[in-house]
Amino acid sequence: MRLALIGFGNIATTLLGLLQSTQKFPLENLTIVSSPGREKAIEAEALARFFDIADTLKVVSTTQDLLATRPDLVLECASHTAVKTHGVAVLAQGVDFVLASIGALSDARLELDLIQAAENAKSRLVLPAGAIGGIDLLAALRPAGNLQVTYRGIKPPNAWKGTKAEAQLDLESVQEKTVFFTGTAREAASAFPKNANVAATLALAGAGFDQTRAELVADPNAAGNIHEYSVTSPLAHYTLRVENQPSHGNAKTSVSTVYSLLREITNRIGPLAI
Ligand SMILES: NC(=O)c1ccc[n+]([C@@H]2O[C@H](COP(=O)([O-])OP(=O)(O)OC[C@H]3O[C@@H](n4cnc5c(N)ncnc54)[C@H](O)[C@@H]3O)[C@@H](O)[C@H]2O)c1
CATH class of the missing domain: 3.40.50.720 (NAD(P)-binding Rossmann-like Domain)
Incomplete structure (x- = not known):
């Protein structure tokens, strides 16, 4: 090759x-x-x-x-x-x-x-x-229509430093799991470009950027970068959660x-x- x-x-x-x-x-x-x-x-x-x-x-x-x-x-x-x-x-x-x-x-x-x-x-x-899985099933369900997809990106508060999360939350003092962003996958990708890949992958495999819901969460108990999503379709329902290890060369990349x-x-x- x-x-x-x-x-x-x-x-x-x-x-x-x-x-x-x-x-x-x-x-x-x-x-x-x-x-x-x-x-x-x-x-x-x-x-x-x-x-x-x-x-x-x-x-x-x-x-x-x-x-x-x-x-x-x-x-x-x-x-x-x-x-x-x-x-x-x-x-x-x-x-x-x-x-x-x-x-x-x-x-x-x-x-x-x-x-x-x-x-x-x-x-x-x-x-x-x-960094996410289950894309084969999500893309397979798409032609049947009526897909509802909600993505949750969960990271420890410190991992959201340097992003727009800082305008919503005092990251140093977050004591419990806190949702600081709710919107479409397109809005999430544009406001949080460095965290946009998984939301974008799910949107493109499934319901599209404007129909896929996204939530971003700061969780002091999160062990690393967690990607979670739920799918409802006339053919199947599922929820998938991936707890990723960071890579050695770039902690932001699973x-x-x-x-x-x-x-x-x-x-x-x-x-x-x-
Ligand atoms: N699809 C996913 O789930 C997923 C997950 C993690 C990372 N990513 C994306 O993968 C990309 C790379 O991640 P990484 O961890 O290797 O990052 P990295 O910062 O370690 O490496 C990226 C490298 O690309 C180089 N680069 C940047 N722009 C360039 C250009 N125009 N031409 C040539 N080289 C260029 C940089 O100098 C750097 O050395 C990022 O955009 C990241 O968002 C995708």
């Missing part, structure tokens, strides 16, 4: 470590897309840590140079800006694009542009489950996200897709 990763932070480096330890054969090519000016530093680190991961390894910073490496699959694990910068061109080239920064799709214009580019070029915009992205790759190169 000719794989391209946009970003070389926590998700990308953890993912490359997992690929290194789980894959029998090296990739044909690995391209890493860095921010402009960081190519040399990232190339040196990537070659030192992941020299055996692919027959050839390149670091680029422009969409044009990325596409010149003829990737089979491009996986974004960087930022909303990276989705905006590279997404449409990658899909328009007929290359499948896997997004980690799914919250970027709360921008309705960007979502439309990406889907149109994929439609025209017969490529696919792939939205992995990331480590299961990296494994979800690994699955997107192995499902394309292994003999079995599940």
Whole structure:
């Protein structure tokens, strides 16, 4: 496989470590897309840590140079800006694009542009489950309609520091589980962009950004990042709760996200897709 990763932070480096330890054969090519000016530093680190991961390894910073490496699959694990910068061109080239920064799709214009580019070029915009699970069932129930989905993002008060939660709550003195935001998934994604990925994933799999309800909660007893959602549909009802471990490189990112992205790759190169 000719794989391209946009970003070389926590998700990308953890993912490359997992690929290194789980894959029998090296990739044909690995391209890493860095921010402009960081190519040399990232190339040196990537070659030192992941020299055996692919027959050839390149670091680029422009969409044009990325596409010149003829990737089979491009996986974004960087930022909303990276989705905006590279997404449409990658899909328009007929290359499948896997997004980690799914919250970027709360921008309705960007979502439309990406889907149109994929439609025209017969490529696919792939939205992995990331930090949440049960997306297969939620997406399967969607065609039956009448879906009601409520998402709850629960974190210890300190984990909400630096967000708009500070305007609602004195985070230092929260003594009990407190809901500080209730709204639609679109409102949650726009007010809390760094916590938007799960709400956005559920919205896109299920009832849409404007019909999916979201609640954000500060809970002094929460052990880590908890994502919980309930679904009511004419076909089935369920509630799913995931208590995630943070990843070593970025406490905001649940480590299961990296494994979800690994699955997107192995499902394309292994003999079995599940
Ligand atoms: N889908 C999910 O459930 C889920 C869960 C966790 C994180 N995420 C998202 O995944 C993304 C990466 O998370 P992370 O933990 O690796 O973060 P990180 O900050 O550790 O790494 C991101 C890296 O991408 C680089 N970067 C940013 N913009 C770039 C650009 N335009 N071009 C190239 N490189 C760029 C940064 O310099 C950084 O090194 C974030 O957007 C995060 O919101 C999604």
